[in-house]
Amino acid sequence: MNYIIKIHFVILLSRQGKVRLTKWYSPYSQKERTKVIRELSGLILTRGPKLCNFVEWKGYKVVYRRYASLYFCMCIDADDNELEILEIIHHFVEILDRYFGSVCELDLIFNFHKAYYILDEILIAGEFQEPSKKTVARLIAAQDSLVETAQEQASSISNMIGQATK
Amino acid sequence: MAGGSSSSSSSSSTGPSLVDSLFQRSLDDLIKSLRSQPVGAEPALLSRALAEIRREIRSPDPDTKAVALQKLTYLSSIHGLDASWAAFHALELLPSPSPLHKRLAYLAASLSFHPSTTDVLPLATHQLRKDLSPSSPPNFSSLALHLLSLSASPDLARHLAPDILPLLSPRASSTTTNTKNNNNNSSPLRPKAAVATLHALSLCPDVVPLLVKPLVDCLSSPDPRVVSAAVGAFAELVSATDPSPYLPLAPEFYRLLTDSRNNWVLIKLLKIFARLAPLEPRLAARLVDPLCDLIRRSSAQSLVLECVRTLFSGFPDHDRALRLAVDKVKEFLTNDDDPNLRYLGLRALTILGPRNSWGVVESRDSVIQSLADPDPNIRHEALRLIMGMVFDTNVVEISVMLVNYAMKSDPVFANEMLDAVLTTCGRNVYELIVDFDWYVSLLGEMARNPHCAKGEEIERQLVDIGLRVRDARPELVRVARDLLIDPALLGNPFLWRILSAAAWVSGEYVEFSTNWLELVEALLQPRTSLLPPLVRAVYIQAVFKVLAFCFSSYIDQLEASQVSSLGHSTTVGGSTIECNAASANCLSDDITGTESADGFATADKPASLLSLLEKKDPFFTRESLKRILYLIETAVGPLSENDDVEVQERARNVLGLIHMLQEIPAWKTEEEGFKKDKDNGVGKIMNLMQAMFSEEIGPVSVNAQKRVPVPEGLVLEENLSDLAMILTEGDIAPSMSISFTLRSHQHMETKDEAAPSVQSTYLLAEHRKRHGLYYLPAEKDETELNDFPRAYDPLLPVSHSDATEDLVKLTEQSLIPRKVKHTKPRPIVLKMDEGDGVLPSALTTVKESKDDMLSGAIHEVLLGNEGKPSSSQKGSSNKSSGRRMKGVSDNSESVPQSKENLDLGDRENRSSSSRRSQHRSHGKGRHRSSQNNEEKEEKSHRNSTRSGHHHERHEHRQRGETPLNAVPQAPAIQDLLL
Numbered sequence A: 001m002n003y004i005i006k007i008h009f010v011i012l013l014s015r016q017g018k019v020r021l022t023k024w025y026s027p028y029s030q031k032e033r034t035k036v037i038r039e040l041s042g043l044i045l046t047r048g049p050k051l052c053n054f055v056e057w058k059g060y061k062v063v064y065r066r067y068a069s070l071y072f073c074m075c076i077d078a079d080d081n082e083l084e085i086l087e088i089i090h091h092f093v094e095i096l097d098r099y100f101g102s103v104c105e106l107d108l109i110f111n112f113h114k115a116y117y118i119l120d121e122i123l124i125a126g127e128f129q130e131p132s133k134k135t136v137a138r139l140i141a142a143q144d145s146l147v148e149t150a151q152e153q154a155s156s157i158s159n160m161i162g163q164a165t166k
Numbered sequence B: 001m002a003g004g005s006s007s008s009s010s011s012s013s014t015g016p017s018l019v020d021s022l023f024q025r026s027l028d029d030l031i032k033s034l035r036s037q038p039v040g041a042e043p044a045l046l047s048r049a050l051a052e053i054r055r056e057i058r059s060p061d062p063d064t065k066a067v068a069l070q071k072l073t074y075l076s077s078i079h080g081l082d083a084s085w086a087a088f089h090a091l092e093l094l095p096s097p098s099p100l101h102k103r104l105a106y107l108a109a110s111l112s113f114h115p116s117t118t119d120v121l122p123l124a125t126h127q128l129r130k131d132l133s134p135s136s137p138p139n140f141s142s143l144a145l146h147l148l149s150l151s152a153s154p155d156l157a158r159h160l161a162p163d164i165l166p167l168l169s170p171r172a173s174s175t176t177t178n179t180k181n182n183n184n185n186s187s188p189l190r191p192k193a194a195v196a197t198l199h200a201l202s203l204c205p206d207v208v209p210l211l212v213k214p215l216v217d218c219l220s221s222p223d224p225r226v227v228s229a230a231v232g233a234f235a236e237l238v239s240a241t242d243p244s245p246y247l248p249l250a251p252e253f254y255r256l257l258t259d260s261r262n263n264w265v266l267i268k269l270l271k272i273f274a275r276l277a278p279l280e281p282r283l284a285a286r287l288v289d290p291l292c293d294l295i296r297r298s299s300a301q302s303l304v305l306e307c308v309r310t311l312f313s314g315f316p317d318h319d320r321a322l323r324l325a326v327d328k329v330k331e332f333l334t335n336d337d338d339p340n341l342r343y344l345g346l347r348a349l350t351i352l353g354p355r356n357s358w359g360v361v362e363s364r365d366s367v368i369q370s371l372a373d374p375d376p377n378i379r380h381e382a383l384r385l386i387m388g389m390v391f392d393t394n395v396v397e398i399s400v401m402l403v404n405y406a407m408k409s410d411p412v413f414a415n416e417m418l419d420a421v422l423t424t425c426g427r428n429v430y431e432l433i434v435d436f437d438w439y440v441s442l443l444g445e446m447a448r449n450p451h452c453a454k455g456e457e458i459e460r461q462l463v464d465i466g467l468r469v470r471d472a473r474p475e476l477v478r479v480a481r482d483l484l485i486d487p488a489l490l491g492n493p494f495l496w497r498i499l500s501a502a503a504w505v506s507g508e509y510v511e512f513s514t515n516w517l518e519l520v521e522a523l524l525q526p527r528t529s530l531l532p533p534l535v536r537a538v539y540i541q542a543v544f545k546v547l548a549f550c551f552s553s554y555i556d557q558l559e560a561s562q563v564s565s566l567g568h569s570t571t572v573g574g575s576t577i578e579c580n581a582a583s584a585n586c587l588s589d590d591i592t593g594t595e596s597a598d599g600f601a602t603a604d605k606p607a608s609l610l611s612l613l614e615k616k617d618p619f620f621t622r623e624s625l626k627r628i629l630y631l632i633e634t635a636v637g638p639l640s641e642n643d644d645v646e647v648q649e650r651a652r653n654v655l656g657l658i659h660m661l662q663e664i665p666a667w668k669t670e671e672e673g674f675k676k677d678k679d680n681g682v683g684k685i686m687n688l689m690q691a692m693f694s695e696e697i698g699p700v701s702v703n704a705q706k707r708v709p710v711p712e713g714l715v716l717e718e719n720l721s722d723l724a725m726i727l728t729e730g731d732i733a734p735s736m737s738i739s740f741t742l743r744s745h746q747h748m749e750t751k752d753e754a755a756p757s758v759q760s761t762y763l764l765a766e767h768r769k770r771h772g773l774y775y776l777p778a779e780k781d782e783t784e785l786n787d788f789p790r791a792y793d794p795l796l797p798v799s800h801s802d803a804t805e806d807l808v809k810l811t812e813q814s815l816i817p818r819k820v821k822h823t824k825p826r827p828i829v830l831k832m833d834e835g836d837g838v839l840p841s842a843l844t845t846v847k848e849s850k851d852d853m854l855s856g857a858i859h860e861v862l863l864g865n866e867g868k869p870s871s872s873q874k875g876s877s878n879k880s881s882g883r884r885m886k887g888v889s890d891n892s893e894s895v896p897q898s899k900e901n902l903d904l905g906d907r908e909n910r911s912s913s914s915r916r917s918q919h920r921s922h923g924k925g926r927h928r929s930s931q932n933n934e935e936k937e938e939k940s941h942r943n944s945t946r947s948g949h950h951h952e953r954h955e956h957r958q959r960g961e962t963p964l965n966a967v968p969q970a971p972a973i974q975d976l977l978l
Helices: A030-044 A082-100 A105-110 A112-122 A133-165 B003-008 B027-036 B039-056 B062-078 B084-093 B099-112 B121-132 B138-151 B154-168 B170-180 B189-203 B205-218 B224-240 B244-259 B263-279 B281-297 B301-314 B319-333 B339-352 B358-362 B364-370 B376-388 B395-408 B411-430 B436-448 B455-468 B470-484 B487-491 B493-508 B516-523 B526-530 B533-568 B584-597 B604-619 B622-641 B645-663 B671-677 B682-694 B722-729 B734-738 B740-752 B754-774 B798-823 B838-867 B873-891 B897-909 B912-920 B925-930 B932-940 B946-959 B970-977
Strands: A007-014 A019-024 A054-057 A060-067 A070-077
Touching: A007 A030, A019 A030, A019 A105, A019 A112, A019 B062, A030 A054, A030 A060, A030 A070, A054 B376, A060 A082, A070 A082, A082 A105, A082 A112, A082 A133, A082 B301, A082 B339, A105 A112, A105 B027, A112 A133, A112 B062, A112 B099, A133 B099, A133 B138, B027 B039, B027 B062, B039 B062, B062 B084, B062 B099, B084 B099, B084 B121, B099 B138, B121 B138, B121 B154, B138 B154, B138 B189, B154 B189, B154 B205, B189 B205, B189 B224, B189 B838, B205 B224, B205 B838, B224 B244, B224 B263, B244 B263, B244 B281, B244 B838, B263 B281, B263 B301, B281 B301, B281 B319, B301 B319, B301 B339, B319 B339, B319 B358, B319 B364, B339 B358, B339 B364, B339 B376, B358 B364, B364 B376, B376 B395, B376 B411, B395 B411, B395 B436, B411 B436, B411 B455, B436 B455, B436 B470, B455 B470, B455 B493, B470 B493, B470 B516, B487 B493, B487 B526, B493 B516, B493 B533, B516 B533, B516 B622, B526 B533, B533 B622, B533 B645, B533 B682, B622 B645, B645 B682
Parallel strands: none
Antiparallel strands: A007 A019, A007 A070, A054 A060, A060 A070
């Protein structure tokens, strides 16, 4: 299968090596995914502070950056622009921060699907997508409100049905 | 856990009064329970949750199903559980009218669908089409585009390409905007559609005619996001496939480069130009100034970095620009605050490559300092950069620097450096090494490194050099001696392999040794008990060789003294020590001369050894021999009871020889009597022994076996069990001839049991006489078989010339790719480590064949459209090739029309890429058509010919003076260039 992909995957790891988010843009089987995560946490979490943010891994390059207790890792081809990826990571973190209001690890744990939706607005199929933080925030908010109204309707209808069937 | 908590959670079910949904745990519940669990209980909890999900997900109620799917998505993406079994359930939810369910279903699908293994994927086609249609809400389409660009299979891409088209074109998206999203003047879907297009294109080149044109139109959109996405798509296409079809778009890219102020877009544009510039020198000339401007002005390091990389990889001839870029890199390298910049600076210099090595030379100091960087990745990169710059002129300097530095470095990196030196110097049979004496002593120095863990490779190279490089042997023996006499080294397990090689070398080339007593002492020192048995066995075998050599030299020396006393009536004692040094060189030649000429010609031997022994005679007194004998006997004696068979066997070999010597009465008498007796006893034995070791082992070509012609009458397929009879009869197993350490054993056996084994040795010898040419010249049992002419004589001198032949061959071979590298526009320095994983290589081979299709198709569309914009896509592709035909025949006056027609016929069968290369080679049509057959053959194994293809194309570009003026793509470029 032929893929032209810029970012191969995104992984968020906690300092203890717990996975907080994974998004795979290249096709990896579940087995490979587990292996990749294990290998990368061995490579990245062991690195001390004040070292460069890049690790080579199987001919690819993994760009990572630590924010508080979370490591944001993205895997790219060896000849891609590492600094650009660092900026994308920072961009992602800023948007998360804006959306959750000073984001912390727990926000991502309990709202993991929201984190996915935000990531999907920034990266589509491994391509950097939306440079404006404001636009992303607006899109996510619009989606949220759409879902909420739909849910309210649904719950009211189902409540009515529920009461009717009682 | 039940209804109460789930209704409070935003993502839980509040629906029907089914028991399942009432008692369903929400995602929050699941996460909480997972977090409150002790560490060990997690697997049990996960499997319980999974069982629960399996039950819930089959529920007819969409809410229950959605929550179950959400939980499964969580477990699969965070805890790595397999979710592929639920693919169908995700599909079930896709058509749901509820945005919540749809979003969850798409998320689950995009996380778990695997294009090649998810077999329900085709079932999604209809729903995707529906969600992509302009009448559905934009965020539904957005979800569908996401899934499409992540998980599409080629079939899915083919079927849905027409549905992407309206989202990609400005008009359709504006209608969507008007109906659904009034306050926004541009659809957010268009950039996403551009990315989905990229993936559809890469999956399925068939859709190129349909989608490329709208994608090109996106480049001129007023919406910066659309432009950004389109540029990104082209950047990926250009970098992943053959860039030449995209040349006509260069003016458009150039316009964007000068207009855009968006760094994201600029970086992508630079990536495109890095690939296009080498194809068109005028384009490169045009680009230099904007690039230099960006480097000077931009404050974004990522953009500056990309400029530097583009200049390094695409503009190797623009010295002024390179100078600027190198200066920038120097700033990076000396930036103490930012390790990222130091790392990237080194990487950038690696791109620069050997062609412009001045850039590296200038920043040499910072590069070498980077070897001591606190970051191992930076050190590694610096090492790689340095090793990429090694030539035969500086290999000595760099290797010495690294080996010395390895002494001070930390163990891991020290070994990385040693490994780099070993690999580089050993490459292509020591291609870079001119002074082997130096290299051999360097190997010895490496062994002195306390962290050295490269024993295996050093061992291999020591022995290999011994075998291959005759002139290095004296130095090799000296280095080996230094290693052997140091008792401290014996305690380091990493060095055992090296010591084994040293022992073997000093035994095999004992004639270059200067002090045999010292050597024997070193080989038998008490601390050798620390060695593993196999290495010890090599030590004892070396002792055996030294012993045999000393004795036979002593006897020859006596003989010589007799001769000289007869001839000149003078005594030998110390008369010729002075000429030691002078004849040291001819000495080795003499010895090898006799060896190679006629291994066991006793008539020649004393004469040639005479010069050798005269010089060394002070060492061979009867006393020194006795001393050696005594030393060996006491040290080896206890080993005859050793537990290890190898050690025991070799010890017994040595002791057997000593006992045999001592039983000869002449040994006990005075020297005079000994002399007289030498022809019968000691002398004879020693001649046998010496003959055993005198022959050289030479390197054998890997292909030697293939060159052996199958003799008539020999049926190779037949069962060889009949041979067992012959083999068991004697004690000789044919495999013994392979291992040099076993020779003595074999010899002793055949000697002791000469009578019963005559038949088998006869058969073997007969066999060898016929096919001996291709055996390793390791067999030494001709003593019994003197009556047979030696069949492998002609090949014996080869051991040296073979090595040189090998070298010549290998340099020839290495020249071929090098040629390609030079004519190739972009030296692929970075791909050095690409073969590491299986995954990438497997991917690239598949990629290449498809890439050719893709770039071919794109070429057709882009170039076809330039000429005939009005025609339909399909027609234009056909017409463009026809039009191109005409162009070819117009431009190549020298080629007769009939030839071209022939070409046309051929062309039908070929893929568009070869058509392209032929097309470009107009004016050389005749030459090309003669290569047609070749080219077809190449096609059958496409993946290996890609680089060659590039090469070819480039060559033609150089041959034709200004090819771009003649080919149809020229007009497109001209408005930019003129």
